[in-house]
Each structure stands twice: as C-alpha cells, then as structure tokens.
Amino acid sequence: MSRFLSNELNNLEAYVPGEQPKDVKYIKLNTNESPYPPSPKVIEAINKLAVEGLNLYSDPDTRELTLSLAKFYSVKPEQIFVGNGSDEVLAFIFRAFFDKERKGCFPDITYGFYKVYAKSFGIDANQIPLRDDFTIDINNYINCGRNIIIANPNAPTGLVLSHEEIIKILKTNTDRVVVIDEAYVDFGSKSCIDLINSNHNLIVVQTFSKSRSLAGGRIGYAIASEEIIEDLNKIKFSFSPYNINSLSSIAGIASVKDEAYFHECNKKVIRTRERVKEEFRKLGFKVLDTKTNFVFVSHEDMAAREYHKKIRENGVLTRYYDEARIDNYVRITIGTDEEMNEVMKITEKILIEFASLGKVI
Ligand SMILES: Cc1ncc(COP(=O)(O)O)c(C=O)c1O
The missing domain is CATH 3.40.640.10 (Type I PLP-dependent aspartate aminotransferase-like (Major domain))
Structure with missing residues (x-):
C-alpha cells in the first residue's frame, strides 16, 4: 500500500476472483464460464x-x-x-x-x-x-x-x-x-x-x-x-x-x-447438470437442487477443502470458499459431457483413495 492511498480505502477488502491459470491445461470449472465457444x-x-x-x-x-x-x-x-x-x-x-x-x-x-x-x-x-x-x-x-x-x-x-x-x-x-x-x-x-x-x-x-x-x-x-x-x-x-x-x-x-445457438448451448448445460447431479448423489455427495450452470456439493466422508485440493492435483479447477457455513462445500461449474465424465472418474478415484486409507478427513 502506498502512503498516498485515500484514508477511506485503507480497510478495503478486494474481491478475489477464481484463478485463471495459463501455465498448465486444466479442466476449468471454477468461475462458471460456459464450456462452449460463442456463436x-x-x-x-x-x-x-x-x-x-x-x-x-x-x-x-x-x-x-x-x-x-x-x-x-x-x-x-x-x-x-x-x-x-x-x-x-x-x-x-x-x-x-x-x-x-x-x-x-x-x-x-x-x-x-x-x-x-x-x-x-x-x-x-x-x-x-x-x-x-x-x-x-x-x-x-x-x-x-x-x-x-x-x-x-x-x-x-x-x-x-x-x-x-x-x-x-x-x-x-x-x-x-x-x-x-x-x-x-x-x-x-x-x-x-x-x-x-x-x-x-x-x-x-x-x-x-x-x-x-x-x-x-x-x-x-x-x-x-x-x-x-x-x-x-x-x-x-x-x-x-x-x-x-x-x-x-x-x-x-x-x-x-x-437465438437458436443460445438455446441449444443452455439446453446442453442443463442436460449435463441433471445427469451430473445424479452421479454425484450416487457417490454419496449431498447436492443442492441447483438451477444454474454449477453444482454445490458436499461429502460426509471427505472434507471439501481436501477434495478441492485433490481434484486440482488431478487437473480440475473448482471453487472452494473458506467461509463459515459453506466451508464443507465445493462449487463445480458444469463443463462439457466429456469434461464431466472425467470429473466423475477422478472423483470416484479420490473417494476410493480416502476409503482405502480408512480416512475420514
Ligand atoms: C451472481 C453473479 N452476479 C454477477 C456476476 C458477475 O458477472 P459478470 O461481471 O461477468 O457479468 C457473477 C459472476 O460470477 C455472479 O455469479
């Protein structure tokens, strides 16, 4: 902070956007962008x-x-x-x-x-x-x-x-x-x-x-x-x-x-979301009934912070909030079907790893 900053802004807490890394290719599901290109x-x-x-x-x-x-x-x-x-x-x-x-x-x-x-x-x-x-x-x-x-x-x-x-x-x-x-x-x-x-x-x-x-x-x-x-x-x-x-x-x-392209892309996102909601539930996740292009999920046997970290190590970016009440949830943007297949595969692998370690973290 410079000594010139207005006194009114001394305590300003800026918004922290989701990361936008360019170094490695991730499946990027952390800022609710569309997985499809513009029309x-x-x-x-x-x-x-x-x-x-x-x-x-x-x-x-x-x-x-x-x-x-x-x-x-x-x-x-x-x-x-x-x-x-x-x-x-x-x-x-x-x-x-x-x-x-x-x-x-x-x-x-x-x-x-x-x-x-x-x-x-x-x-x-x-x-x-x-x-x-x-x-x-x-x-x-x-x-x-x-x-x-x-x-x-x-x-x-x-x-x-x-x-x-x-x-x-x-x-x-x-x-x-x-x-x-x-x-x-x-x-x-x-x-x-x-x-x-x-x-x-x-x-x-x-x-x-x-x-x-x-x-x-x-x-x-x-x-x-x-x-x-x-x-x-x-x-x-x-x-x-x-x-x-x-x-x-x-x-x-x-x-x-x-208009046709707009409706087609949104229909695809909704279809993928509904499928993914069910798949997360089958893996034991609690999934809120979202009407958006993301899911907000939580699992009893795995701390959200750890899941967020592990899935990132496996090439998938999601959003974790270190805030009271929601610190055991992860927000995951709906990607393409192929991306979400990968997410489900990685998630299953992470869950098995935790189960085999006998770890409730
Ligand atoms: C609820 C809500 N409002 C507004 C925005 C801002 O969107 P933008 O500035 O990209 O139009 C976001 C972005 O994630 C959002 O989640």
Whole structure:
C-alpha cells in the first residue's frame, strides 16, 4: 500500500476472483464460464469489425446492442442499461441508489461482490442469514426499509426464489430498490423481467458471461423503469462513457441475434447438470437442487477443502470458499459431457483413495 492511498480505502477488502491459470491445461470449472465457444456468428462479426472500425470510439449509447436486447426481452430500449460486465452494472447501481440513508441488505451467503461494493462505497449493508438448508427466508425482507440485492438463482447455492416470493418483497418495499441479479437465470429458472412495468422499484441484472459464452467480452445489463435507467446512464456518463468497447458490442449483438445457438448451448448445460447431479448423489455427495450452470456439493466422508485440493492435483479447477457455513462445500461449474465424465472418474478415484486409507478427513 502506498502512503498516498485515500484514508477511506485503507480497510478495503478486494474481491478475489477464481484463478485463471495459463501455465498448465486444466479442466476449468471454477468461475462458471460456459464450456462452449460463442456463436460462430459472433466470431464472424468480430473478425469483420477488427479490420473495419477499431480506429473509432465505440458508441457511448451502445444503441444497436440495446435495441437487440430490447427486442429480445420485449421492453423499450430506454429500459436497458449496458455495462462492462454485470459487475460494473452492480457498481453503478450502488453508486446511484445507495448512500448513508439508503442502506442495503442481501443474504449472508451470496455473490461475494455485493459485500465488496458495499464496503468500497461506504454503505451500511446487512447480511441476512440464509436458513440452515441455504434457502432464503423472505420474511426477513418484508418491509425491511433497505435496498435489497438478491441473486436469483443464488450463488454459490444455486437455489431459486419463486416469482410469488419476489413479488411479496417488491410490494412491501416500494420505497426501496430491489435488485434481482439473474446471472444464472437462463439455466432453467424464471426471469423477473415481466414484473418491471408493474414494479418501479425493480432492477433486473443479467450478463453475457454465463449463458452467452462471452465472459471475456464483459457485457452485463440492467432492465428497469426508464427513470432508473436514466439515473444509471447519468452515473456512467460521469465515469466512463465508452464503457463497452466496439468488439464486445458487436459480439453481443451477434450473440443476441443467434437465438437458436443460445438455446441449444443452455439446453446442453442443463442436460449435463441433471445427469451430473445424479452421479454425484450416487457417490454419496449431498447436492443442492441447483438451477444454474454449477453444482454445490458436499461429502460426509471427505472434507471439501481436501477434495478441492485433490481434484486440482488431478487437473480440475473448482471453487472452494473458506467461509463459515459453506466451508464443507465445493462449487463445480458444469463443463462439457466429456469434461464431466472425467470429473466423475477422478472423483470416484479420490473417494476410493480416502476409503482405502480408512480416512475420514
Ligand atoms: C451472481 C453473479 N452476479 C454477477 C456476476 C458477475 O458477472 P459478470 O461481471 O461477468 O457479468 C457473477 C459472476 O460470477 C455472479 O455469479
């Protein structure tokens, strides 16, 4: 730390992303990326732009991408805000709608960046405990008097709140914003976008990083009332007007247009996930009922920390959280069928090793 750092940032705890090693070839199942490449149409569009347009600034209004998303979701273009990954969208939401009076809350076990943003923006944020089975008790959010952020499905649990439950939260907090982070919604749960026109406090956040195979493209978006989007644009234009680069924008547009490819990849991920859930259960794992592109698993006879370490030694990256309540779970992204066959084979081998050592670790 330099002696020049602002006093306000002395105690900042930065978000720690999953590792992205380039030295050895791993089966990479630690950051919930898609195992499939982006649509071939995305590659085609990027190649074309690379020779034609990179000398110019990108469009600060991301007009064409916004129009494609508006058409896809049947909302007005004025109801869409595009950011550099949903992380940036979330950061702008914190900047725009949270302050000393407008405090926040979110589950104690959820996407780690909410806590980091709350701290870096100096926001008082309650972390509300999940129930013992990791479900969200919505009674904690009724008339709660704070802005609310809920990942639905939640991460890293993969569990889902129903539409009815979200409606109850929205209707009892009309003076506060309710942010529903739908990073994983395309893997089998229901989006809240249809609730936006009847709930002016709702902000739905989504991303191209998971279901659109574009994590490296860094595109996220918020869908909300026109007024909320206007506020977010004000923040963006006072911070980084060209936040979406031309290559990402072009990639995003081509991706949204190739609906068939989007559905096909997501169907494959869901099919593999359901199979893998069963296979983990057959090996004695507890597997939460995820509706995402990852599973959150735990085994009575093998400490999660050890499993995470052993499977890494065998060439598979997974995510382990050294945090209270979830330190005996490992989060594993759903890869291709071939990758998951390998994961199951290695897992079985690790379990046998532990059993033959007579070791309950
Ligand atoms: C729940 C949730 N929200 C948001 C993000 C951020 O996604 P991105 O910034 O890649 O759009 C993630 C990433 O893993 C996530 O799990």
